[in-house]
Structures are given as structure tokens and as C-alpha cells.
Amino acid sequence: MGKLYIIAMPIGNLKDITLRAMEVLKSVDVIIAEDTRVTRKLLSHYGISKHVLRHIYGKTYGPPVGGYKNIALVTDAGTPAISDPGTNLIHDLYKKGFEIVSVPGPSALTAAISVSDINLSDFLFLGFPPSKKGRKKFFERLAKSEFPVILFESPHRVLKTLHELHDAAGDRYMNICRELTKVYEEVFRGNLSEAIFKYENEGARGEFVIILDA
Known part of the structure; x- marks a missing residue:
């Protein structure tokens, strides 16, 4: 065909x-x-x-x-x-x-995994969180995962997502990969509370890959 x-x-x-x-x-x-x-x-x-x-x-x-x-x-x-x-x-x-x-070729998922210092021999990839309906159940499910969780997020929702992650999962260690392969590529490594403080003060620009440790 x-x-x-x-x-x-x-x-x-x-x-x-x-x-x-x-x-x-x-x-x-x-x-x-x-x-x-x-x-x-x-x-x-x-x-x-x-x-x-x-x-x-x-x-x-x-x-x-x-x-x-x-x-x-x-x-x-x-x-x-x-x-x-x-x-x-x-x-x-x-x-x-x-x-x-x-x-095959470029992927934000595999690019983020390659630079992460979190053990990702097993992980749960959930893509983008729901924009409206079902967010609470989404984060409750995520918090119960025995594996690290990887999410995509947009700049206008990333702070809301970080707050909801903190509420559901506590102050866990994480990586946040921003603007991968671009001029202002950045990999944040620290706890959720530190990430929230950082992006509340610096602003959130670009596309994000969030990796939350188990």
C-alpha cells in the first residue's frame, strides 16, 4: 500500500x-x-x-x-x-x-533522561498533566508511584504544577530540564521547594521536562 x-x-x-x-x-x-x-x-x-x-x-x-x-x-x-x-x-x-x-532522533524525553542524576533504570512517563479536569487525581496517582515520574510542562503552567506536586508528593528531590538543546539550556537539580522559589523569583520561560524522584 x-x-x-x-x-x-x-x-x-x-x-x-x-x-x-x-x-x-x-x-x-x-x-x-x-x-x-x-x-x-x-x-x-x-x-x-x-x-x-x-x-x-x-x-x-x-x-x-x-x-x-x-x-x-x-x-x-x-x-x-x-x-x-x-x-x-x-x-x-x-x-x-x-x-x-x-x-528516530531527537526527543525531549530521552534528552532529559541523559542529563539527569536520578536513577531512571525504571520510570513512569505521564506526558503533560491535565490542563483542568482531573488534575487532583493525576497528582495523587503520581505521588503513589514507586518509580521516578517524568512530566512535560509549558511555561505558563509550570509553577502551578510544581505547587501541586509539592502538595501531593512532598518536598522531593527533582530535576527540571528547560530549553534543552537551545542557547539557554538549563538543568535544575534540587528539592521541589527550591524549584518553586527559583521560578517564582526568576520567572518561567521555555519548555520544561520535570523529573521527580521516587
Whole structure:
């Protein structure tokens, strides 16, 4: 039938794209993107000209893919389907007979794990906390984990999340990775109370990966 390539994209530094990713992006019939503007900027940087469609995340894929044999799925940053609804497209095209092919590369999750001083031989990854409904149960579940927990969080919610983590889990040791691979990359190592003090006084900017020790 065809192939769907799951292509990891840089999480900040454009030099982190792999040679294989560039080869596949040049060879496919169409690229399905989270935000076409972000993807076109990266393609332009590497001199790649391709038809780019926006993936409308929901129960099924948004753009029409009829007639395309080789399709690339990308996200704005990192690996599609990791805390990302790209799984819906993968499921739909697999059912239609497409071969699903991984083109691995950058991921905020693995980048954060690689610089953490917390033992992460086992861990629980929960992605982004719920924005509204279900937050209390989410943090109660997290606090009971026997393994370290890894979360993603946005700058406008990170302080709220740190406070709720402290309320649910106590003043645990943690790492916070911010702006990974970018100019102002930072890894905070300390207790939750220290992290709250830091970001209340310095402000919270960039994208965050939170690693909470068990």
C-alpha cells in the first residue's frame, strides 16, 4: 500500500536533525505536520521543498492522504506520538495497510533522561498533566508511584504544577530540564521547594521536562 515514516525533528537546535531524516523528507510524497509554518521553516533551512499538510488531531487524521504512497509524519519538536496525538494517524494508516517506519532522533524525553542524576533504570512517563479536569487525581496517582515520574510542562503552567506536586508528593528531590538543546539550556537539580522559589523569583520561560524522584 505505502509507507508512513515517523520522523523525529529537532527540539531546539536545528543541527540535531539526522541525515536519514533529511533523506526521507526529501523522498516522500507529502509531509503531514503539526504546524505547517514551523515545518516549512525547517525544510527551508535545509533546502527541502515538499507539499506539507496540517494534521488536525482528533479521532482520525485530518488531511486527505488518498493517492500518496510515501508519507512523513512530523511534529513541531521531537518525536511524533510521544505525548502527541500522532498515534491516531498511525493507527488509521496501519489499518489501511501502510507500513509504519521509525526514523528516530531527537526527543525531549530521552534528552532529559541523559542529563539527569536520578536513577531512571525504571520510570513512569505521564506526558503533560491535565490542563483542568482531573488534575487532583493525576497528582495523587503520581505521588503513589514507586518509580521516578517524568512530566512535560509549558511555561505558563509550570509553577502551578510544581505547587501541586509539592502538595501531593512532598518536598522531593527533582530535576527540571528547560530549553534543552537551545542557547539557554538549563538543568535544575534540587528539592521541589527550591524549584518553586527559583521560578517564582526568576520567572518561567521555555519548555520544561520535570523529573521527580521516587
